[in-house]
Amino acid sequence: MTDPKPALGAVIDEASADLAFSRATVSIVLTNPNVDDNPIVYINEAFEELTGYAKSAVVGRNCRFLQGPDTDPADVARIRDAIRAREEVAIDLLNYRADGEAFLNRLLLAPVFGEGGQVQYFLGLQKEMTARDVEDAGGRAAAADRMRAVQSRVRAHLAGVIDTILDHPNAGCSERELLSLNRRIETLQFLYEEMIRPAPFGRNDGRVALGAYIARVGNALAHVEGRPGIRVNIASVDLAAGVDVSTRLGLLASELLTNALRHAFEGRAFGSVELRVVTLAQGGLRMTVADDGIGIPEGEPFPAGGARGGRIVRRLIEGMAASIAVSRGLAGTVVTVDVGADALAGGGGARCGTVTAGE
Ligand SMILES: Cc1cc2nc3c(=O)[nH]c(=O)nc-3n(C[C@H](O)[C@H](O)[C@H](O)COP(=O)(O)O)c2cc1C
Structure with missing residues (x-):
């Protein structure tokens, strides 16, 4: 983003900007x-x-x-x-x-x-x-x-x-x-708000509209942690997911995006971070946080063992039986989290399904 406030509309559409900040x-x-x-x-x-x-x-x-x-x-x-x-x-x-x-x-x-x-x-x-x-x-x-x-x-x-x-x-x-x-x-507060939104915007089956929730977390963070020259792109599939897995994914998105915004661009004027959530062909989903910044130095473990953020990331991953992979390229870092279909379906009892129009 070129400027955290005015450029928001350029990064996300007006409707989600409204969702993130006006309620x-x-x-x-x-x-x-x-x-x-x-x-x-x-x-x-x-x-x-x-x-x-x-x-x-x-x-x-x-x-x-x-x-x-x-x-x-x-x-x-x-x-x-x-x-x-x-x-x-x-x-x-x-x-x-x-x-x-x-x-x-x-x-x-x-x-x-x-x-x-x-x-x-x-x-x-x-x-x-x-x-x-x-x-x-x-x-x-x-x-x-x-x-x-x-x-x-x-x-x-x-x-x-x-x-x-x-x-x-x-x-x-x-x-x-x-x-x-x-x-x-x-x-967590955003999650709670997604859950208490009255119909027709909110769901009334106790599941969370994951796409809207992740977008809200990401947009709010971009607003708070972003700075001029750093672009933040957020794209998430519309999924109805259980409360537990949604809670964990929201917190993970928050940890990983904050980490990228705080550390990936030290000494750099420009860059971009992408937070993406897609479904996997076998069921389950993949969340990636990719930046084109300075990259994690060779030999530095991630998520870092001692730091609180790293501990939280590991506990969140373990709680979903998910996998995390970190790759360092010439340009920046890509963190990939894969969540299996079973974990995604849990937390509400029902199977995970795609949100249909009008929900
Ligand atoms: C986490 C927490 C949040 C609370 N929030 C409120 C509140 O927003 N408004 C309120 O009237 N009481 C709130 N209470 C309740 C009071 O603190 C208190 O427990 C209540 O008045 C009954 O106790 P008492 O008869 O000793 O006053 C809250 C209690 C807890 C533990």
Whole structure:
């Protein structure tokens, strides 16, 4: 791309640019139930925008400060019971922004289990429900039904992967690591948004429109990590895939593309990166991230063993029983990830299928 912002339309069509940036984003919060009163340890920017509270004002506090005079105590009791039982809960409740304005908060709460089976974090996803959202989703009851269906799938898959990417969220992170953490969590946020989009744009079978999701992850990254002179091309087949494999592929796309944008063009003014997802003749799919930059130096392993990004890539690959191959040419690096048909079909029970027109 020649300029990350104005040139966006030249790289992707207007419709996907709109998809990537105009929709209200989901706010994300993580709390630590192993500390007294389950305080917030992480919030994303969408949380700050939604609530009007700055990160510095909320980290260390319990989320109940969002409640106010007209919040229904029965709703709060439901949340309290779910947390005590270490269960997920999806609920619409009245909350208040920092300036005192009330809003209807669609809250999804899920425990994130550590390897020993203990709850390590609670994950909270908040989305403001406007009257229009409720209407679009076919009324409040239908919206709540849809939410519950999504929630049970999200809990199983998303929380587990969050555990993969959060080794030590509080372990003296550098600014760059915090930015990486933010990017990884926002990649999951996009997935969640693809899943809660009301029909006819969203799917209602619990599967993810993988092409739209990968395009969104890639476009958002190109926007954030891109720089003038570096072109980013994204092309993904339209596939309906299971939540688990979609989560992993979205995170992989995010890791590999970030890596290319950060390292492939050091000292170079021009270059291009291509993120491509195609189906394989035998079933399954292939994701490639190819750059024409300086290439990985001879003898340097990739994904690098010690670095967090490298560990995450390896764990994501193992979790899908996929293969990863890295080739270094005269011009840059090509990373190829192949995912078998079995892994692609998993996560939702049903077989993977191509999205048909109108879905
Ligand atoms: C991860 C997480 C996110 C939460 N997000 C919200 C929220 O957005 N709004 C809200 O009113 N309560 C939220 N809560 C619930 C409150 O923190 C608290 O658990 C609830 O008020 C019940 O406990 P209490 O009766 O001790 O207040 C969240 C809880 C957790 C664990």
